Amino acid sequence: MQVYHKLKDFTKKYPRMAVALGMFDGVHIGHQSIIRRAVDLARSADGTSAVFTFSNHPLSVLSPQHMPLQLGTEALKEQLVAGLGVDVLVSIPFTREFAQRTPEEFLELLRADFAPRFVVTGPNYTFGQRGRGTHRQLLRDGPAYGFQTEICPAVLRGGRIVSSTRIRALIAEGELAMANDFLGHPFRLVERVIHGDRRGRTLGFPTANLPILPGVAMLPNGAYAVRVAYDGQWYGGMASIGSNPTFAGCSRRVEVNIADFSADIYDRELTVDFLAKLRDEQRFASAEQLVRQLTKDRARAAAIWRTQLPS
Ligand SMILES: Cc1cc2nc3c(=O)[nH]c(=O)nc-3n(C[C@H](O)[C@H](O)[C@H](O)COP(=O)(O)O)c2cc1C
Ligand SMILES: Nc1ncnc2c1ncn2[C@@H]1O[C@H](COP(=O)(O)OP(=O)(O)O)[C@@H](O)[C@H]1O
Structure with a gap:
């Protein structure tokens, strides 16, 4: 897996990209279903699978007092994403400047640097200034930017939605067996x-x-x-x-x-x-x-x- 910490024009080197979008803290079973879907779509298009994420949680910049404890470091995310068979990981710092982009500017950036054929994410994903961009906008506007969107449904365990927030609570409470079940790995x-x-x-x-x-x-x-x-x-x-x-x-x-x-x-x-x-x-x-x-x-x-x- 190739890892990049800066954006650049990846379109020549990596054709027909399927890009998974998200923070993916912990790379739990919900994240895994999104990332695996991007890997499958890239394979079927004889293209490149990519994960586009941030190296720091957006809240660390936007609202540090609400910043949750992270389920892992950059090194861990990299290890787990590589284990899913991803070709390219782009993990860039989330900055105030980046946060200023409108949803449309974010989509333009995606087209300019990735030119994806497919974008895959979860139902809670938001993007652009104040998180105004939603999965609905991706589904609606994707074709105008040259890509199709797939929204992977939330993954359930025992009737509960698997989320990084829930796993953080399980770890803090010492509920290791359930946390490991939600993570899909220890x-x-x-x-x-x-x-x-x-x-x-x-x-x-x-x-x-x-x-x-x-x-x-x-x-x-x-x-x-x-x-x-x-x-x-x-x-x-x-x-x-x-x-x-x-x-x-x-x-x-x-x-x-x-x-x-x-x-x-x-x-x-x-x-x-x-x-x-x-x-x-x-x-x-x-x-x-x-x-x-x-x-x-x-x-x-x-x-x-x-x-x-x-x-
Ligand atoms: C499996 C395991 C359990 C331990 N449990 C305790 C414990 O209950 N109480 C405690 O004071 N130290 C516990 N220790 C830590 C030891 O005190 C510590 O490893 C030892 O003092 C050596 O410290 P050092 O690595 O700084 O030399 C445990 C260590 C291991 C590997
Ligand atoms: N079986 C082992 N498990 C863990 N560390 C080991 C083992 N064998 C050798 N080491 C080495 O010994 C160090 C731990 O010895 P220890 O006396 O506890 O020192 P410290 O207090 O500096 O951790 C480890 O950092 C590692 O370099």
Whole structure:
């Protein structure tokens, strides 16, 4: 997949585009149906599939106080979109200047830079100044700009609409099984390993520490069964979300003990998929008691990740 962070004239390089439009935070099963439809339409037209999105949420510019925690970073969105077989990802910053475009100017930009044959989006998508452009305008005016529009219906699970807003709430409440069902993949963190207190190795449980960036959604504190991708390889593991209350404490972070693994991976990127919660975070009376609990956690985590490692 080719990734662009700036607009330019893509029309010569990528003919007959099918473009999926949206923020796609979390790339959940509703987003996946939109993006897959663009991929299918591009294939059937022997053309190019593209996702056109923003690298920052529009509310971060228009109304920062209403900005929701994001289900993932740019790096995560890129990973998940690539996994859907998309040819081109265009992810540009949303700026005040961009927000000034009228819906008609946005459509003109789409024609000039993408010249799409097909535009695919969801029923809640809006575009142009004050979000005045709706799916109805796309359906009505698309042909004048050279494209057909497909609006994918909202995806339901258990009678409820799957949305990024709903998944954010599930993550905050620790409803991991339902969140993963709505996401269509395990809740995922992609981050670089930072330094900790170098205590993990002395306990017999080294833990690669990952920061929880401000603005990014995270599960409640506790111990979790996880799977971890490092350098193209999947491993089982267990993770702690919290601040090590048994010791002096630290800033809230994610710590991952990777099974059957030994290497220095400071500053390297890890992908951590949260599979199931094992227990709440506890303050133990001693390091020995924590170690005893971690040994039990490891056995329970292994029973979970063993069936969930991609080959
Ligand atoms: C699966 C797992 C669960 C953990 N649970 C707790 C806990 O309940 N309470 C706690 O104080 N620390 C817990 N820890 C964190 C350890 O205290 C921490 O990994 C250890 O102190 C090493 O810290 P360091 O990486 O900064 O060296 C847990 C770690 C793991 C891997
Ligand atoms: N099985 C493993 N799981 C996690 N990290 C490991 C493992 N084996 C080696 N490491 C390395 O050890 C570091 C964690 O050791 P630890 O003593 O907890 O240090 P820190 O407190 O700096 O995280 C990781 O960042 C990684 O570089």
